Amino acid sequence: MTSLDAVTAWVGNYRKAWETNDPRHIGDLFTEDAAYFTEPYAEPWLGRDTIVEKWLAIKDEPGSTTFEWHPLLVTEELAMIEATTTYPNDVYSNLWVLRLDNLGQARQFTEWWMKHPRS
Template sequence: MTDLATWMDAYIRAWHTNDPDDIAALFTEDAAYFTEPYAEPWRGRDTIVREWLARKDEDGPAAFEYEPVAVEGRTAAVKGVTTYPDRVFSNLWVIRLDGEGRCAEFIEYWMEHPA
């Protein structure tokens, strides 16, 4: 799915810049962002931007590698590894894009690697 690669590139850019416009461009107006599978999601683009910035990673020596593991229509599962200088996380994301390449639903599962 070409939209997925474009969206992932934009997500990584937003992660590094923490620019509100970069973040907002990722999501539909009524998107739902689940920070954990069973948590109450952040609902709506403005809420997602606000909550993202309240928990933002500072740009620095962190890296993210990913690969899609399943794509069905406009929904994809993406496996990733986020590496910080002192911690490493495995990620599994379920991303549902709309017809314009913006995310309508984002669910993340993450696990910290043992020290």
């Protein structure tokens, strides 16, 4: 079941995992059989162990980004989150589709990201 409190906690924990690259923090975000779509039509990373492995293979260095977000929609079944990620040389707009279980872990997570044009 998804609620604003659960989504807020999950995004906070996601950011903690992003900043630490601690395999335990990453794994705690997802159910054992979760599907993580890094792009809407990409092959998903399936299962917690695979998600941790793939995350760490392309990790960002701690402190290399800023991140602002707000919920667009939260229902019992899913949440949609709009965010902006700023790297030293690039900015991305993000749309996340998140499906949580009753324990607040992601069953399914899909990222839609768009790189801002350079001015």
